[in-house]
Amino acid sequence: MAQDDHSGTEIAAADSSHAAPAASPGTALIAQDAFENPGFPAHRPRVTDEDPKREKRAQRTVYTLFYLSIVGSVWAIAAYMLFPMESNNVGDVRLNNLFIGLGATLALLGIGFGAVHWAKSLMYDVELVDERHPIGGSPETQAAAVKVFQDADRESGFSRRAVIRNSLIGALLVFPLPAVVLFRGLAPQDQNPIELLSHTMWKKGTRLALDPSGAPIKASDVTMGSAFHVIPEGLQDLEHGKLDEKAKAAVLLMRLDPKDLNELPDRKDWSYDGIVAYSKICTHVGCPVALYEQHTHHLLCPCHQSQFDVSNHCEVIFGPAKRPLPQLPIAVDDEGYLIAQSDFTEPVGPSFWERH
Amino acid sequence: MSTATTNAPQKRSFTAAASVYVNERTSIAGFVKELGRKAFPDHWSFLLGEVALFAFVVVLISGTFLTFFFQASMAEVHYNGSYVPLKGVEMSVAMASTLDISFDIRGGLFVRQMHHWAALLFVAAIGLHMLRIFFTGAFRKPRELNWVIGFVLFILAMAEGFTGYSLPDDLLSGNGLAIINGMIKGFPLVGTWMSFLLFGGEFPGTDIVGRLYTLHILLLPALVVAFVALHLVFVVVHKHTQYAGPGKTPGNAVGPPILPVYAAKAGGFFFIVFGVLALIASLFTINPIWNYGPYDPSPVSAGTQPDWYIGFADGALRLIPPGWEFVWLDRTWSFNILVPIIAIGVFIVLALMYPFIEAWVKGDKREHHIADRPRNAPTRTAIGAAGVTFYAGLWAAASSDLLATHFSLTMEGVIHALQAVVILGPFVAYFITKRVCIALQKKDREIVLHGFESGRIVKLPGGEFIEVHEPLDEYERWRLVSFETYEPLMLRPNSRGKITFGQRLRAGMSRWFFEDRIAPVTKGELEAGHGEHH
Numbered sequence: 001m002a003q004d005d006h007s008g009t010e011i012a013a014a015d016s017s018h019a020a021p022a023a024s025p026g027t028a029l030i031a032q033d034a035f036e037n038p039g040f041p042a043h044r045p046r047v048t049d050e051d052p053k054r055e056k057r058a059q060r061t062v063y064t065l066f067y068l069s070i071v072g073s074v075w076a077i078a079a080y081m082l083f084p085m086e087s088n089n090v091g092d093v094r095l096n097n098l099f100i101g102l103g104a105t106l107a108l109l110g111i112g113f114g115a116v117h118w119a120k121s122l123m124y125d126v127e128l129v130d131e132r133h134p135i136g137g138s139p140e141t142q143a144a145a146v147k148v149f150q151d152a153d154r155e156s157g158f159s160r161r162a163v164i165r166n167s168l169i170g171a172l173l174v175f176p177l178p179a180v181v182l183f184r185g186l187a188p189q190d191q192n193p194i195e196l197l198s199h200t201m202w203k204k205g206t207r208l209a210l211d212p213s214g215a216p217i218k219a220s221d222v223t224m225g226s227a228f229h230v231i232p233e234g235l236q237d238l239e240h241g242k243l244d245e246k247a248k249a250a251v252l253l254m255r256l257d258p259k260d261l262n263e264l265p266d267r268k269d270w271s272y273d274g275i276v277a278y279s280k281i282c283t284h285v286g287c288p289v290a291l292y293e294q295h296t297h298h299l300l301c302p303c304h305q306s307q308f309d310v311s312n313h314c315e316v317i318f319g320p321a322k323r324p325l326p327q328l329p330i331a332v333d334d335e336g337y338l339i340a341q342s343d344f345t346e347p348v349g350p351s352f353w354e355r356h
Numbered sequence: 357m358s359t360a361t362t363n364a365p366q367k368r369s370f371t372a373a374a375s376v377y378v379n380e381r382t383s384i385a386g387f388v389k390e391l392g393r394k395a396f397p398d399h400w401s402f403l404l405g406e407v408a409l410f411a412f413v414v415v416l417i418s419g420t421f422l423t424f425f426f427q428a429s430m431a432e433v434h435y436n437g438s439y440v441p442l443k444g445v446e447m448s449v450a451m452a453s454t455l456d457i458s459f460d461i462r463g464g465l466f467v468r469q470m471h472h473w474a475a476l477l478f479v480a481a482i483g484l485h486m487l488r489i490f491f492t493g494a495f496r497k498p499r500e501l502n503w504v505i506g507f508v509l510f511i512l513a514m515a516e517g518f519t520g521y522s523l524p525d526d527l528l529s530g531n532g533l534a535i536i537n538g539m540i541k542g543f544p545l546v547g548t549w550m551s552f553l554l555f556g557g558e559f560p561g562t563d564i565v566g567r568l569y570t571l572h573i574l575l576l577p578a579l580v581v582a583f584v585a586l587h588l589v590f591v592v593v594h595k596h597t598q599y600a601g602p603g604k605t606p607g608n609a610v611g612p613p614i615l616p617v618y619a620a621k622a623g624g625f626f627f628i629v630f631g632v633l634a635l636i637a638s639l640f641t642i643n644p645i646w647n648y649g650p651y652d653p654s655p656v657s658a659g660t661q662p663d664w665y666i667g668f669a670d671g672a673l674r675l676i677p678p679g680w681e682f683v684w685l686d687r688t689w690s691f692n693i694l695v696p697i698i699a700i701g702v703f704i705v706l707a708l709m710y711p712f713i714e715a716w717v718k719g720d721k722r723e724h725h726i727a728d729r730p731r732n733a734p735t736r737t738a739i740g741a742a743g744v745t746f747y748a749g750l751w752a753a754a755s756s757d758l759l760a761t762h763f764s765l766t767m768e769g770v771i772h773a774l775q776a777v778v779i780l781g782p783f784v785a786y787f788i789t790k791r792v793c794i795a796l797q798k799k800d801r802e803i804v805l806h807g808f809e810s811g812r813i814v815k816l817p818g819g820e821f822i823e824v825h826e827p828l829d830e831y832e833r834w835r836l837v838s839f840e841t842y843e844p845l846m847l848r849p850n851s852r853g854k855i856t857f858g859q860r861l862r863a864g865m866s867r868w869f870f871e872d873r874i875a876p877v878t879k880g881e882l883e884a885g886h887g888e889h890h
Contacts, residue, residue: 023721023722023723024719024722025720025721025722026718026842027718027719027842027870028720028842029840029841029842029875031875031876032878033878033880034837035830035833035834035837035877037604037834038602038831039602040602040603040610041831080462085459085460085462086460088439088440090439090459093438093459093465096462096463096466097463097469097638098638099638100463100466100638101634101639102635102638104638105635106631107631108627108628108630108631109627109628109632109635111624111631112624112625112627114624115621115623116620116628118624119617119621119624120621123620125612126617127395127610127611127612128394128395128610128611129603130395130608130609130610132595132609132723132725135593135723184553186556186563187553187556188556191557193549193551193552193558194548196557197548197558211654229655231654240562243652244560246654247559247560247653280654284538284673284692285534285537285538285539285693286537286541286559287535287538287656288654288656290655290658291658300767302656302659302660302757303531303535303656303670304674305757305767317678318678318768318771319674320674320675320676320677320678320692321678321692322680322681323681349538350541350542350690351542351693352541352548353546353547353548353687354548354687354688355688356683356686356687
């Protein structure tokens with residue numbers, strides 16, 4: 001059987017040239033009196049084919065390039081030793097990078113240009129013409145392939161024994177599912193993302209502290225027009241999950257003239273003498289909204305240019321974000337330090353499906 | 357075969373002996389005989405795919421070196437390497453080991469920079485290669501599937517780039533991941549959990565760098581290597597396309613033989629690509645993470661840009677007008693994230709399917725091995741120009757802030773202008789390109805019919821000045837007349853006397869494609885032209 005198949009394909013391949021049926025040209029216009037292909041123009045010899053001096057020179061160029069490549073490699077090795085960078089000096093790193101790099105460049109370009117020049121100027125300048133054959137092969141080959149599948153189907157009963165086939169398809173569809181389920185382990189089992197996204201480290205009485213030093217901030221230190229990057233006090237002392245908490249709890253603190261503040265009625269007591277605190281995490285896709293324009297009271301997200309108006313409870317005035325930045329209600333404790341009245345009253349950062 | 361070798365003369369060169377030894381154990385002679393002297397068509401634009409392939413090889417070589425030193429861990433350490441300004445700063449092991457590669461391992465910075473530059477070149481070369489394929493119609497039968505494979509490679513290359521960019525765990529890459537996190541969370545139904553699973557808990561967590569590392573050095577490279585291999589197998593099976601020219605027919609492939617000329621040129625070209633990347637890496641800094649510092653969710657620097665190939669996606673996010681997010685059915689629908697993703701998805705699917713759409717419109721079942729000149733397929737070229745404009749608009753939007761600051765424009769003005777470019781620009785580009793193509797075809801016709809301007813001015817006896825036009829030789833002429841046009845599909849009822857919706861659609865598309873067309877000059881036209889004076 002196997003032998004038959006082999007001989008069959010070889011015969012088919014041998015006489016494939018005249019067996020291909022003409023394919024439909026579709027809506028192509030085939031002109032009756034189109035020009036005929038004039039055939040190949042006469043071969044034009046290169047200068048190196050005709051002038052022995054030029055040939056010599058090309059040869060000299062090629063081997064010089066290859067020798068230069070060797071020089072480059074040796075240079076790169078020497079540079080590795082001659083330009084140490086263990087001095088804690090950035091300038092030495094630069095020299096090491098530059099000279100190893102230039103040596104490697106010479107080594108590589110020498111080989112590259114040498115080989116291409118050799119091919120273009122010295123190797124025989126012949127063009128070959130290959131016949132193309134239909135990609136699908138001959139009709140005989142195609143028929144033989146169809147027959148293979150028909151034989152396999154008949155011998156296995158794949159079509160005939162539908163019950164067996166369908167149960168196998170069912171089993172094959174289901175068997176990867178346990179592997180998919182295993183990937184639940186990518187995240188901890190005992191945590192619920194919706195729960196986690198709804199809360200931050202802020203709670204009643206947490207002092208507002210400077211980012212990154214962690215020093216608490218006195219209301220009297222916040223001068224008119226200033227802006228502070230703020231974290232909850234105690235964040236820097238966390239054993240682990242510091243960045244996770246910071247990614248939700250980062251806050252911008254600004255002091256405006258109370259006349260400029262247009263506060264919502266239910267948030268009248270969320271600020272303190274013109275000092276307001278807003279989440280720093282953009283409500284678009286979660287970049288830090290770090291740019292504050294003092295005279296317009298606008299916050300700008302550098303990632304996608306959403307702009308928030310601090311004097312109007314951080315509502316969006318431009319850009320792809322929809323929701324205002326969440327406000328952190330603040331107050332002052334007995335010692336004059338700024339504290340949070342509570343956690344944020346809504347999830348901070350980018351929107352998610354379960355948020356409402 | 358064995359009898360032939362026993363009869364061989366006593367004195368045999370080492371090469372001959374070695375090849376016989378290898379062949380008798382591998383049967384490689386048939387392979388060499390089949391492929392070694394294949395003609396490989398030659399043109400500068402065919403090098404773009406080679407640049408992509410060779411850049412990928414450089415990425416593999418340099419990346420393998422980097423894996424010996426990089427540690428994909430997010431455990432916190434206090435940096436204690438040679439870079440003084442960051443001494444004592446808390447950062448992840450990933451960031452610290454990347455700094456060590458840059459400042460404590462001789463030549464490490466060189467390899468790291470070469471890896472990054474090569475990755476940028478890899479994606480850029482794929483993009484240019486795809487444009488070449490598109491505009492010359494090299495995706496037509498039998499190469500449609502190879503277009504799809506190439507497209508998959510383009511997407512894999514971008515995924516490779518993004519995962520690699522995120523590994524050093526510096527401020528820039530961390531912000532990139534924050535954006536990805538925000539985008540994933542915007543997906544309906546599954547977004548929150550997808551983000552939770554990807555980051556191993558809350559963002560940023562301590563797992564993501566290790567996971568991206570596995571994708572970056574194992575899964576994605578395996579896929580890229582497999583698809584590259586498949587892509588090249590198809591190039592061998594199909595033989596390369598060639599441009600129209602005297603002697604070249606749809607039934608032949610003309611070019612230097614693979615051995616030795618093509619191999620020497622392509623092999624040499626690999627070293628040239630490698631060498632140019634080495635030169636760039638030794639002269640130009642890229643991704644100086646020591647200036648950015650370790651990732652921290654709070655700071656961010658203004659004017660930072662993603663690697664170029666992510667720009668179009670980032671730009672798409674920026675162009676959404678305010679307010680495209682709604683609460684409906686007690687759930688959040690983030691259309692400010694979904695619309696860019698869907699728009700890019702539709703764009704990618706249309707580009708991916710284009711070969712099949714064009715083939716269906718034409719109904720042409722023949723194999724095509726002669727690459728079109730872009731002007732000779734005006735509608736396709738115009739569609740391509742529209743697609744390029746759409747992409748370029750999105751891409752420019754990723755630098756909207758820099759455009760505003762560098763040219764002293766308002767942020768809002770730049771965004772509104774780019775919104776117009778993305779929506780209206782493709783139509784303008786389509787119209788202009790189609791007219792330019794048709795005008796160029798008319799020019800070609802005129803040159804064939806009336807010859808080219810010789811620059812020789814003659815004064816006629818009547819005092820009139822004319823420029824003498826010289827006729828083309830038959831080889832030059834062949835380049836200008838050897839193409840085909842298609843006519844719009846005639847709507848005809850099928851065997852049951854009905855005109856189906858599919859046929860109507862096809863006829864409409866066919867009219868759109870081929871209503872305006874310029875046919876190549878025929879022999880009859882040229883002779884008629886000679887008959888009439890001048």
